[in-house]
Amino acid sequence: MPSTLKPKRPRRQRTGGKALNRLIENDLIRKVSYDEYRDKVQRVYGGPKGAVLSLCSLMSLHIPLGERIFRSRKFDLRGAKAILDVGSGAGQIAGHLLKYGDPDATVTCTDLSRQMLRRARNRLKSGRPRFVACDLSQLPFEDAAFDCITCGYVLEHLPRAEPGLAEMSRVLRPGGRMFLLTTEDNFSGAWTSRLWYCRTYNRAELRRLCEQLGLHWKQELWFTRLHRVIRAGGICVEIEKR
Numbered sequence: 001m002p003s004t005l006k007p008k009r010p011r012r013q014r015t016g017g018k019a020l021n022r023l024i025e026n027d028l029i030r031k032v033s034y035d036e037y038r039d040k041v042q043r044v045y046g047g048p049k050g051a052v053l054s055l056c057s058l059m060s061l062h063i064p065l066g067e068r069i070f071r072s073r074k075f076d077l078r079g080a081k082a083i084l085d086v087g088s089g090a091g092q093i094a095g096h097l098l099k100y101g102d103p104d105a106t107v108t109c110t111d112l113s114r115q116m117l118r119r120a121r122n123r124l125k126s127g128r129p130r131f132v133a134c135d136l137s138q139l140p141f142e143d144a145a146f147d148c149i150t151c152g153y154v155l156e157h158l159p160r161a162e163p164g165l166a167e168m169s170r171v172l173r174p175g176g177r178m179f180l181l182t183t184e185d186n187f188s189g190a191w192t193s194r195l196w197y198c199r200t201y202n203r204a205e206l207r208r209l210c211e212q213l214g215l216h217w218k219q220e221l222w223f224t225r226l227h228r229v230i231r232a233g234g235i236c237v238e239i240e241k242r
């Protein structure tokens with residue numbers, strides 16, 4: 001059979017690799033109650049690690065490479081008039097929203113940690129965003145209040161993705177789009193998990209769950225070709241609510 005006609009084998013990680021990842025991965029999120037875990041997350045981001053979060057994002061190239069996705073309109077913000085950024089952290093993604101979104105779009109930044117929201121406010125130096133402290137799994141907004149949601153490296157701080165995805169879906173209008181970025185169950189994801197006490201997601205399982213919830217994976221996004229090859233940077237996807 002010509003090689004072009006050969007069915008593509010799905011990418012499979014060797015069992016040894018998976019075991020190593022499991023060994024590296026932090027399992028706090030599975031061990032304690034969600035309330036205990038959430039307190040821990042608030043302390044981590046409220047403390048010195050949170051203070052250097054934007055520096056980490058610069059050094060890991062998350063900020064500049066993330067900016068390329070919005071600047072190139074691979075994820076197109078044009079036309080979105082009400083944008084919600086979930087788990088804004090130091091405002092890494094919110095900065096791109098202010099720069100590449102419509103100038104008359106409202107931008108709402110949320111985070112579990114009030115300290116992170118203060119840091120985002122100081123870093124963004126803009127009067128445009130409103131800042132709301134809340135948990136991703138209980139968003140204090142009306143149904144279908146937003147045209148667009150961005151959620152970068154936050155979903156992995158929930159023990160299960162479903163409550164977070166369902167809540168974001170509730171506040172997103174039908175036809176609205178979501179930029180979702182989360183940690184993957186591979187070597188780089190395992191180290192992220194260890195550093196930030198988060199879990200990781202399996203790409204195929206997360207995709208299935210999103211589709212079950214009516215969140216269609218419109219396109220997978222990659223920061224660079226290298227990211228695609230070595231599967232670093234996590235799962236990055238544009239989702240459309242049906």
Ligand SMILES: C[S@@+](CC[C@H](N)C(=O)[O-])C[C@H]1O[C@@H](n2cnc3c(N)ncnc32)[C@H](O)[C@@H]1O
Binds near residue numbers: 057088093
């Ligand atoms: C790694 S930072 C992500 C910052 C930014 N979105 C980015 O893409 O770089 C994760 C942020 O999510 C927040 N967070 C963690 N769990 C959360 C939850 N359940 N609800 C809302 N925010 C949460 C943390 O406080 C932290 O600021």
